[in-house]
Amino acid sequence: MSARVLMVQGCTSDAGKSTLVAALCRWLHRHGVAVAPFKPQNMALNSAVTEDGGEIGRAQAVQAQAAGVPPHTDFNPVLLKPQSDIGAQVIVHGHAVGNMDARDYHAYKRVAMDAVLVSHARLVERYRAVVVEGAGSPAEINLRDRDIANMGYAEAVDCPVLLVADIDRGGVFAHLVGTLALLSPGERARVAGFVINRFRGDIALLQPGLDWLQRETGKPVLGVLPYLHGLHLEAEDALPRDAGRREDALLRVAVPALPRISNHTDFDALRAHPQLDVRLVGPGEAPPPCDLIVLPGSKATRADLAWLREQGWAEAIARHLRYGGKLIGICGGFQMLGRAVHDPLGIEGEPGSSTGLGWLAMETVLEPEKQLRRVRGRLALEQADVAGYEIHCGRSSGPALAVPACLLDGDRLDGAISADGQVLGTYLHGVFDQPAALQALLRWAGLREPAAVDVRALREASLERLADMVEAHLDTARLAQLLGVDRACAA
Template identity: 80%
Template sequence: MSARVLMVQGCTSDAGKSTLVTALCRWLHRQGVAVAPFKPQNMALNSAVTVDGGEIGRAQAVQAQAAGLPPHTDFNPVLLKPNSDIGAQVIVHGHAVANMDARDYHHYKRVAMEAVLASHARLAARYEAVIVEGAGSPAEINLRERDIANMGYAEAVDCPVLLIADIDRGGVFAHLVGTLALLSESERARVGGFVINRFRGDIGLLQPGLDWLEGETGKPVLGVLPYLHGLTLEAEDALPRDRLSKTGARLTVAVPALPRISNHTDFDALRMHQEVDLHLVGPGEAPPACDLIILPGSKSTRADLSWLREQGWVSAIARHLRYGGKLIGICGGFQMLGRFVHDPQGIEGEPGSSEGLGWLAMETTLEARKQLRRVDGKLVLGDARVSGYEIHCGVSHGAALASPSSVLGGGVADGALSSDGQILGTYLHGLFDQPSALAALLAWAGLSDAQPLDLPGLREAGIDRLADAVEQHLDTVALRRLLHLEVTSCAP
């Protein structure tokens, strides 16, 4: 078998590349095509644990779900997790290899490209189709040399490219024409068409612009995707743009938006629940009065701990607990709740130790070997089923761990629950995802009769909505031809 490969590149970050790849994977999967997602290089702090014991970008795990597959490290062979403004942890085939600044990584790209092409070859041999997501924009001139994420990859494997642009940002025609103008002749030739994303309004008013675009570039517009309001889909990396307005909210939750916040998809169930008002509190913003504070995961725990102190969260948390509020720490946030966080090897920054918040009798030491696990178990609260994954370098020790917050498969204890029942810590990402766990945690926080919410079901329905949009709004005959797939009678 030799897979047909189609790559989706965007004029900008957040143009809709991840979304379109997810949509195309589900659309093909529905038709019985054995399809796999692929992103050569991703930069994201939202990640997932794979069935082969590695780590990939969260978006590729969602795309795998759309394709009916468990997540695998070949779907995202190179993952960059920023830990400073100029540096990142480099993860290859699911495992960290080094921390590098931008210049060091630029020189490392030749090695990274070998990993990319090795994964590509394995997927091409196993699947009928591979849908590839680019990164950022192919027109970033300063990043063209040794590119492995966009046209450098497309040229290496000789695949066609779809170019997607977000009309909701404005300037969509300039984005598309300008991007084409900055490509080389061979790169322009492999662009098989345009997709315009997030359109709202009367499509008839847009048609003259589409006609001009096709005449100006000689490239077809394969369709205009509508703005899908209320879409439930996990974000690749960026924090949610808008806070959802909820008139019936009865529980308020505050989450500090740490500079290196990771896996903020942990809070998707809270964002979607109509009775929960979730505040992501940024720098310079005062923490609101709330029922529950959650300290999220962090790629730089000690640095983000310092940020919390600078932003006044220590006194805010003390006041919150004094008046009976509940507190949860997840992964890095759990580590912050202890007495100290030690990083003797400089895993996340300069070697040293930082004093924690001191709410739990434990200490954490960061180790080079990252712990990556997919887990299931039961919460101590209500004996509710919980499932998710662990991604952390820290190993915690102390008396607080004698009272775990959950018991995982094989009787493995996780986290801690304080003796007064106010503070819960866990290494588990996906804490709120299962309906029974969400209900138990909301009841603990003060919402005992919360409406049920099935986040996995909502996510699955969101993926189906995307595939429906492909069928309704894109030229599926042209898509199948770009993939060299038989044009079937089911294609409109």
């Protein structure tokens, strides 16, 4: 029997769609239901490598963890990775098909929809339930034509929709009623109910509004979810600027918030560490005094390198190293540490070359073929176990690579450590995620006795909290009915 499909759409971006899908996946997995997450089209610079060797949005990898299944390219068949304000790299079934501006991609949507429906068909045959995440809002009128991300998909596969809104932002009733009003009659009929997210306070004070909402729209409120503090879940794309700040920290970490920063989830383990003060430094902010600077990944390495210089980071890094600080570069940040970055084919923008920061004796050439790997191995520091994934277009070469940062399975070497031991670069995303690797890197950075932090275990605990939240605050009987699963899930 084919799976039943339930779609979660939001009144706005960041309404809580990703989190609700993860919560529903863990709730179903907890009750023994074979469930898959699905996001037809995602736009994000946080991505993950799947077991079938492709690339998907990072949020779908977290949802796969919630569902207890390995991440697969079918969970996110179309991924858009912005390279500028009007253009993005288009990834279909895990692999890049080219760079497109908004007009070109609009024309391409018919092809993209075919890819979405192919993945949908495979998932509904393999799983008992599929929980789908929309993108943005279904009420974005300018995007209704050829829509593959929200109601266009829901209409194509004939599935019910939950509409989620964030009450913490204010205007929750206007968001829900307004969104419903902007849908077509057929789309409105498809909405099976509302979920209100991030509520703080006395639910009794909200009840008159809930009663009015149901009378006004004829749609039930399937639950009001509380504001959960301290969740350790990877963000889909939004940059968590305040998380990780601690006044009593023993080690200070600064990360420049590059305009095209990618995979900032690399720093989740640092932000969760109780001994660290982690600051993401945005445009116009002076680079702060710190013990460790980490240059993140980038979807536009040469452009972000120019931004670093404009913001005063080149001088700040030189001063930081002169006074004994440590410096790590990850992926694009690693490439920036070399003598030059060459893009002869215009992979990330206009063809050309940029002078690097010059802290490692190497150069990088960007190439069309993207390197996508899930890897394991050991850090050169303390031989600590390390695991993660590579997502990059560049190939680096030079004498600096003779002293690698990581010794990977399959006799592969990765990254570099400078002769003075102050600078480390790696292509490995997730380098901080293994507890032993994190401790080794923090000792290298100057923290004498770093606590052990297991970010995956923290994520597991957060997913369990989300499943508890579903059972405590949502109408699980109605959810079980919508998904066609055993009513034991509603117990």
